[in-house]
Amino acid sequence: MMRALTIAWKDFRHVYRDLAGLAMMFVAPLLMAAALGAAFGSGDNFSVTAVKTVVVDQDAGAGAGTPAAGATLTAALTDPGMTDLLAVTRLESSETARAAVDEGDAAVAVIIPPGLSAAVMGSASPGTGSAAAEVEIYKDPALNVGPSIVAAVVESATQSLNGARAAATAAARLAMSSSVTEPAVLDEVASEAAGVFARAARAEAPVILQERNPLIEGVDTEKRPNVASQVLVGMMLFFMLFGAATPARSILDEHRNGTLPRLFTTPTRRSVILGGKYISVFLVVLIQAVVLLVAGRFLLGADWGEPGPVAVLTLVSALVAASLGLVTVSFAKTPGQAGAVSSAVFVFLGLISGNFAGTASIGGAFAVVRRFSPVGWLMEGWSNVLFGGSWGNIALQSGAALAFTLVCFGIATFLFRRRYA
Amino acid sequence: MEGIVVQGLRKQFDPPRGPVAADDLSFDIREGEIFSLLGPNGAGKTTTISMLSCLLRPDVGDARVGGFSVTREPGKVKELIGVVPQDVALYEDLTGRENLLFWGRMYGLKGPRLTQRVDEVLELIGLVDRQKDRLGKYSGGMKRRVNIGAALLHNPRFLYLDEPTVGIDPQSRRSILDGVKDFKAAGVTVLYTTHYMEEAQELSDRIGILDKGKMIALGTKDELVHLVGEHTRIEVTLDREAQSLAAQWRDLPRVLDVSEPEDGRLWLLAEDANTLMPRLFEGARAAGARITEINLAEPNLETVFLHLTGRALRD
Numbered sequence: 001m002m003r004a005l006t007i008a009w010k011d012f013r014h015v016y017r018d019l020a021g022l023a024m025m026f027v028a029p030l031l032m033a034a035a036l037g038a039a040f041g042s043g044d045n046f047s048v049t050a051v052k053t054v055v056v057d058q059d060a061g062a063g064a065g066t067p068a069a070g071a072t073l074t075a076a077l078t079d080p081g082m083t084d085l086l087a088v089t090r091l092e093s094s095e096t097a098r099a100a101v102d103e104g105d106a107a108v109a110v111i112i113p114p115g116l117s118a119a120v121m122g123s124a125s126p127g128t129g130s131a132a133a134e135v136e137i138y139k140d141p142a143l144n145v146g147p148s149i150v151a152a153v154v155e156s157a158t159q160s161l162n163g164a165r166a167a168a169t170a171a172a173r174l175a176m177s178s179s180v181t182e183p184a185v186l187d188e189v190a191s192e193a194a195g196v197f198a199r200a201a202r203a204e205a206p207v208i209l210q211e212r213n214p215l216i217e218g219v220d221t222e223k224r225p226n227v228a229s230q231v232l233v234g235m236m237l238f239f240m241l242f243g244a245a246t247p248a249r250s251i252l253d254e255h256r257n258g259t260l261p262r263l264f265t266t267p268t269r270r271s272v273i274l275g276g277k278y279i280s281v282f283l284v285v286l287i288q289a290v291v292l293l294v295a296g297r298f299l300l301g302a303d304w305g306e307p308g309p310v311a312v313l314t315l316v317s318a319l320v321a322a323s324l325g326l327v328t329v330s331f332a333k334t335p336g337q338a339g340a341v342s343s344a345v346f347v348f349l350g351l352i353s354g355n356f357a358g359t360a361s362i363g364g365a366f367a368v369v370r371r372f373s374p375v376g377w378l379m380e381g382w383s384n385v386l387f388g389g390s391w392g393n394i395a396l397q398s399g400a401a402l403a404f405t406l407v408c409f410g411i412a413t414f415l416f417r418r419r420y421a
Numbered sequence: 422m423e424g425i426v427v428q429g430l431r432k433q434f435d436p437p438r439g440p441v442a443a444d445d446l447s448f449d450i451r452e453g454e455i456f457s458l459l460g461p462n463g464a465g466k467t468t469t470i471s472m473l474s475c476l477l478r479p480d481v482g483d484a485r486v487g488g489f490s491v492t493r494e495p496g497k498v499k500e501l502i503g504v505v506p507q508d509v510a511l512y513e514d515l516t517g518r519e520n521l522l523f524w525g526r527m528y529g530l531k532g533p534r535l536t537q538r539v540d541e542v543l544e545l546i547g548l549v550d551r552q553k554d555r556l557g558k559y560s561g562g563m564k565r566r567v568n569i570g571a572a573l574l575h576n577p578r579f580l581y582l583d584e585p586t587v588g589i590d591p592q593s594r595r596s597i598l599d600g601v602k603d604f605k606a607a608g609v610t611v612l613y614t615t616h617y618m619e620e621a622q623e624l625s626d627r628i629g630i631l632d633k634g635k636m637i638a639l640g641t642k643d644e645l646v647h648l649v650g651e652h653t654r655i656e657v658t659l660d661r662e663a664q665s666l667a668a669q670w671r672d673l674p675r676v677l678d679v680s681e682p683e684d685g686r687l688w689l690l691a692e693d694a695n696t697l698m699p700r701l702f703e704g705a706r707a708a709g710a711r712i713t714e715i716n717l718a719e720p721n722l723e724t725v726f727l728h729l730t731g732r733a734l735r736d
Contacts, residue, residue: 265476267496
């Protein structure tokens with residue numbers, strides 16, 4: 001055992017004397033997490049900068065006492081609940097609004113035409129016809145998210161107007177069936193019905209949409225980890241793979257440099273030599289994980305969750321990274337080949353495991369695919385503890401990841417022993 | 422005590438068509454002697470030493486080192502041997518002392534015994550002053566000395582040195598050769614491989630000449646030279662026409678062999694140098710060339726190799 005530890009300590013020191021390697025292991029994941037955390041905000045969750053929106057309301061209303069449809073749309077956009085998403089400025093002319101988008105001063109312009117109310121109310125009065133009005137959303141073609149939000153809000157308000165129109169139409173037809181034929185009276189009935197619908201729509205909704213945190217059954221928590229911590233988990237696991245590949249590659253380096261054959265001429269058994277290598281790989285990534293978790297806690301304000309499950313996941317993560325580092329190296333014949341093979345495999349695993357998507361809830365086929373990767377299981381486990389999960393929420397994930405680990409260790413050991421037998 | 426007994430060792434790489442690096446090798450090395458394996462590159466020297474180090478498993482045959490089988494008792498054999506590989510096999514990012522401490526532990530040393538042996542070896546290889554420098558800062562000769570020192574830490578009974586003087590300066594080479602003699606004086610049995618005939622001649626009690634995996638001759642230097650017979654080696658330097666003259670001289674009576682000329686120099690193996698020499702001068706004059714230097718020498722191991730294989734050692 002002492003000889004294995006001697007080999008492990010020698011490799012361990014070799015890794016920690018390589019400044020470029022250290023930067024890759026510690027600085028890169030922290031920088032990426034910090035950068036993405038800063039980009040998406042360091043608050044409770046992903047936040048988006050408010051979309052600069054200009055509104056031109058040219059609608060004068062359909063008549064006295066009738067609610068103006070343009071005002072309804074404008075009110076929806078300037079609702080106090082939307083201020084996190086939309087920064088709305090009112091402008092007087094459509095030309096000015098389009099110019100603001102063209103010059104990059106605004107992301108979206110919403111241009112409400114003069115006849116919007118007339119179009120809504122005209123079609124609501126039986127026997128009267130009116131051309132459809134066009135609400136123009138003029139947007140920066142390079143942007144997607146901001147204009148989509150504005151379009152969604154406008155669409156929602158338009159649906160509300162359509163609802164009011166339907167209510168007005170129904171009321172007018174009901175009045176006609178009661179032998180009311182005076183157009184002015186019918187207009188008044190329709191207008192009153194539309195107003196009632198609009199007020200009801202603004203009142204507290206009978207159906208409440210409640211968002212819940214994803215994935216964790218039986219966890220009654222509102223915990224929302226910050227963005228940096230969600231990103232750091234993915235980056236940590238991804239860079240741990242590279243952290244493991246470096247000492248694992250030392251087997252091939254030593255073979256090329258002649259120190260491995262020389263070790264085989266000493267009375268130290270080959271299993272002890274390989275064991276020492278495995279220990280060093282595990283220690284290197286375990287320390288990498290611990291340092292990143294501590295740095296994430298103090299530098300990025302990450303709240304990792306319950307210490308026990310976090311400790312277990314850290315150990316399992318180190319075992320997974322060590323086994324993957326060793327198994328990818330075991331297929332290669334030269335250190336250069338190992339570097340190429342490892343990088344390709346790790347990037348592929350990172351992609352299918354969701355390392356680059358943070359711990360955001362992943363569904364559909366992707367949620368199935370990621371379970372073919374031990375890193376995917378780890379991502380799931382880490383996501384659970386980040387969102388407040390406990391032992392029960394990491395047991396399956398840890399077990400599955402460990403099963404993969406055993407297989408990888410087995411393959412690596414078989415290949416190394418066959419090569420150096 | 423038993424030295425090394427090799428019985429019918431055979432090793433073929435990438436069978437069935439790959440090269441046979443060791444072909445039915447049988448020889449013995451006596452306790453306390455310096456035994457050299459001499460041969461050109463690719464003769465099978467390193468393969469042989471690898472099998473005796475338990476690094477390579479022979480396809481056929483076995484060897485006993487100090488009474489232990491390399492195939493059945495490799496652990497026991499490894500405790501008795503110290504192996505100095507052909508290329509420096511050490512850790513560049515460790516200091517000289519750290520390297521020795523590491524290798525000492527791999528040989529099972531620990532505690533005060535390890536520290537004592539490292540100090541003694543550092544003294545022996547003359548690197549006490551540089552022991553705290555990283556190996557990467559050492560010269561090639563200094564690395565070679567640590568390379569040897571790492572194999573001495575556990576006081577091995579058998580020391581294998583695989584071409585330890587390749588690519589080093591004359592001073593370091595001399596130091597290594599003197600060191601090998603000291604090991605013998607200390608009772609260590611030395612197996613030394615080289616393709617330098619002079620080293621084998623200077624160091625060895627006995628020499629085995631290897632060619633293409635076969636042991637083609639074995640004995641003391643005198644015994645080997647005797648294989649060539651009572652011949653004389655004539656070394657000639659010409660100012661021109663060496664190639665054509667070499668071809669002519671091969672046909673002369675009493676000339677047994679002529680080497681390929683190199684930079685105007687060649688040598689002949691002849692039965693009667695006194696009769697032959699005037700004819701060499703005549704031939705050179707007729708060809709418009711001039712002999713600028715001529716030496717007579719007793720046959721050496723290179724002559725023996727040429728005699729046995731028809732090729733020079735460096736071919």
